[in-house]
Amino acid sequence: MENILRSIDPLTGEAIGSLPVSKPQDIQDMVEKAHKAQRVWSSKSLQERVQLLQQAYTKLNAEEGELAQLISREMGKDARRAQYEAGGVVQGGAWLAGDAGEALRTKRSGGSEIQYRPLGVVAVISPWNYPLAMANNLIVPALVAGNAVILKPSEESPLVADLLVKTLNQILPQDILQIAHGDGATGEALVKSPINMVAFTGSRTTGQKIMANAAPALKRLVMELGGNDPMIVLQSANIPQAAQFAVGSSFENSGQMCTSTERIYVDEKIADKFENAVVALAKQYRVGGWQEPQVDIGPLVNHRQHQKVVEHIHDALNKGAKLLLGERDPQLPFIPPTVISGIRPGMLVEDDETFGPIVAIDRFSSVDDVVERANNSVYGLGAVVFGESKQAEQVASQLQAGMIGINQGAGGSPWVGAKQSGFGFHGGAEGHRQFAQITVLNR
Template identity: 45%
Template sequence: MSYLISLNPATGEPVGEVPTTPLEAIPAMVCAAHDAQIEWSHLSVEERGRCLLQAAGALEQEAQALGELLSQEMGKPLRKGIGEVRFCAASIPPRVKQALAALQPRLSADEDTESTLYYDPLGVCAVISPWNYPMSMPQWMLLPALLGGNAVLFKPSEETPLTGQAYADLLNRFLPRNVLQVVQGTEQQGRALVEADINMVAFTGSREAGKDIMARAASGLKRLMMELGGKDPLLVLDDADLDAAAEFACANSFENSGQACVSTERVYVDRQVSICFEQRVARLASAYRLGPWHDEQARLGPMIHQRQRQHVLDQIAAALAAGARRIYGDDDHPERYVKPTILADCTPDMAIMREETFGPVMCIQAYDGLDEALRLANGTQFGLGAVVFGEDEEQAWQVARHLDAGMIGVNKSCFGTVECPWVGARQSGYGYHGSVEGFHQFCQLRVISKGRDG
């Protein structure tokens, strides 16, 4: 039997290991999921919700231990790891409430016909999740799948298998046998899962992996819900509150060491205020201290692995060689880490302005006029999130309406209310989750009609 060995990103030392799921075991797991799904689907939404509400209580009670595991394995500061677990616990009750509303049959009638719309389970769903938020990211996909009456085969990232297993083990205390099973492994197991006899794939990860999943799922015309990569822009208008804009830019560029799908990776600033903005972000960046997960003073942890660290450093070096101006940071990056770095005078031809970075780097380009700002911001194949800062809120709102992204914030992050979906545009998303409409992505809509008397 082979094992996945999980490494602490700050030290390279093993945190633990889990058995790799043999490829030949996956078909039997799928069969077991189909069998378990029948009984699970016979439970009401309320009954399924009660199972998950019990899990929410256990998550809150065990947040300290689970947060320590998450932080050791992924590298983020302990308060962030515990915070992620507690966020998962707190977000289950509103999602259960949302499901109760979303999955009720809906009646429709005209002069001749009465119809009922039912939101039935699809069957078996594969959930394939990333490493950067190794508990909250899978939960966003697992909850609608399970509440919708589906069985799930869950493949956590091979970088964070322990957190994924611990999360699934906790949920399984309250779920019937085989409603939720874990597939551990690399892309080999992921591909086998996509090609198996399942009904849906829910995936969060890179655009390239999403394309591969789409191709492999095509022969079975499987339902897909995919959140893919991003290259989110921030537009700072000439009347923006520069202190607020700079604080947001640093927080959203450096959060999780830049390893976030809606990280701010491009900043476009009106030339009239660009120098003042640069001065502010450089000053704020000095407060971001690096350190391992247990360092209480650390705000940023290590990169997940050396490959990702080198990718970020290569992008920085290429940008500097092409004429970018470094206004914060240097080349003295500690082993396993990347220091917060701010580059100005960036241009669209630089890889760091076109390709996903996923590191603690802020890239600034000055613009002349809103037409140029919108052209630059929309000049990408990505379209997950975007943000606009401007004191004239009506103007900022109109700028936001011209941005080609799925989620756009005005003087705040791109996160919407709890009722809003998490949705990407262009090649950053295929389907969505996190709303009444998002629950329907995990369901088979069925319409039954009869004639009306008289």
Template identity: 35%
Template sequence: MAPSRPDLDDTGLDDPDPVPDRFATPTTLSRRSPATGEIVGEYPIAGETEVGAAVERARTAATWWAALPADRRRTHLLAWKRGLARGADDLAALIRAETGKPLTDAGLEVMLAVEHLDWAARNAHRVLRPRTVRSGVLAANQRGVLGYRPLGVVGVIGPWNYPVYTPLGSVSYALAAGNAVVFKPSEYTPGVAQWLAERFVAAVGEPVLQVVTGDGGTGAALCRAGVDKIAFTGSTATAKTVMAACAETLTPLVVEAGGKDAMIVAADADVDAAAAAAVFGGMGNAGQTCAGVERVYVERPVYSAFVDAVRARAEALRPGAGDEADYGPLTMPRQADVIAGHVADALARGGRPVVGGADAVRPPYVDPVVLTDVPEDSSAVTEETFGPVLVINPVDDLDDAVRRANASTLGLAGSVFTKDTRRGAAIAARLRTGAASVNSVLGFAAIPALPFGGVGDSGFGRIHGADGLREFSRAGALTVQRFPAPLDLMRFDRSPRAVAMAWRVFRLRHAR
């Protein structure tokens, strides 16, 4: 659901050594709490040799896993699910330590991830089992069968902003489809990934899921290690680097990249409900949610009332490290510069600060920022900010709102608020996005049967739902001849009578 910045050429970590050896090759990651700066874990940096060995182990494990009856895989995955649920408190605490997000938000992420794992485990056989398809007139003597088979080994390069929910959207569905997985987590959240893998081994006992920790070089090695598919979550720029690495071996790829998601508020909307959703979608998780809300387009009759409602809610929010905080620090320190730059550009070009402003960025925290009347070509409108910043602009009508919402190269998600839900659904269908919600934000995230993914610079391919299971499978076509063909044209000695009859049938069916 959410993007990250696991850049292939930059770990993004501060060097813990005050007098570092700039010529030494680091062998471990020191993960620091973004809130306190304290080291919360040390993890090895896997190189090409270690990544290659993990993929080879996965190749052997994949053969065993794929050969299991579907109900046995389901049993193993549900046992893993129970292990995650029973250890949810520990997992949420680890998420909080590595990302800085409040414990309640970490717990919500775990709950959503477990729901998706449960759905994938319970529905994989139904979705992927062989099924008969119509044969048609020319092949009436054939029985057509469509089935889905595992790819083999899937490499998953995961994010830091939702280090359980987002990567498990690929990991769970790839495993349920019968694949082994090698998971390279973000260098910001390696401990969370190791915890997940340890619980999997405890439930299954085979290395069907492995974790390789490290920096960008580790991710690059995974792309080149001969896996059968890569699932990547991260920025559009890094996705292009990943694609280039995968192209060397024609390794297929599913990408979930960034978003600049828009909310549309109609004149008949419940203004308070829309404002509450906009503030949560834009500032929850410190704004580090790719499918949240960054832009809001409001019809003029309710524009002032909506801005006032958002102001009241945003001014009440407090970032911090304590349990009382509404959201935590920025997980990735260098994102502060991006946020500050977008706010500065908006203000310099005539944008009006309603809440916060240039002084809101005080690393590692960013106070809520609400801007209005921002030019549509400002970086605050055109580029992903990935911080607690909302841009609210008035529109003349809903057509204008749709046009502005779609005037972006990014297309991940969107939302529409209106009392007329039928009209809302029609407006949502016009948005150039992979997902949309009417009268909620992120509504699709909690429905495992719905696929998720973007268009344009937001990526391609789908995770979650039946489409997510098929994303990690290969379609297999099979025909079985039931009886000799009445008009057998698939031979060199076909009779002129059979050809003439086939032409006659063809014209009767298609030329009239």
């Protein structure tokens, strides 16, 4: 990789800014500084750390608009959704620090004292699809726990991460939060360096590499590794409600969301009505640039992701699926609202994570068979079931996923994946404690 990292606007293909790439020696220097800063940071009380973070987040207020625009310009998110993400981080950061502080307080258990001590230096490697929120959700609990953090943001969205770190560092002690820029080589150098923990959100393939590189030193890991979320629509489902969720979940963030609904299985007795409802709703979604009003689907993040989604469409249609809405050969940089029916095992849209605005549907006649099919994946992040409550709960009890929704989306705190969708977890009191060494003190 060259010495300069350029951030590219996916709508125009033009560079909107650049940053120097962190070289191996830079990484080494950052880690040394982080260890020194961490010893001072961890000597502060838990409450002092929380208060300093909360003060730091007040500095973000003035940058909220710029952060939102950078999200849009770097990864294509429409202005409305980018503002929501930026606002959530800016307005919610102080709350998150307090929530983590409460979870990490020393507690009594019988005759023992349970302490949550720092691990040392934590590498946070964050993705491009929610470039501000995903980084923030890992940085804050790591810092509250008394660790130093080195953030390696996605090379697709470096500018927004850089602004976040620079703004927080107006208040935080020197070197307690640093940022390293670059591609996978930079991330690999950081993982192999003498740090103590890696918190990662991204692909399963990269997660496997991180695990291998962290193994020699048995570094702590928290990794969210994507999903291929199934949705089961039972005969008893409220069809308008189920169709609304199916379209919204498949198209949110242009389909570039880890808990997007990737494959939908609908009871054959209601399939025609369901598919008609889905197509009617999907036609209402507007495609366009981030700055256009009322846009629902923006450009995909880059040419590679666009090509991957087109490949999935071609593969499905060539293997017998039907295109109910959309284009066989959508042109850069957009994928228009797409609805495909008749998906099958062996198709990329069924077996892999597509990460694009596609509603992919098939029909089933046996509930037992469809549960087996829904579970037939290495992934297990989220799953949803729509139908009468008792029957839906029975089906949900058999699904292999870390987060399951009944007549609603999957998610919550902690944010946790099953199978190869996760290793460790984050969010909520239990997730915050993943960033600490639990110590049992008897005295």
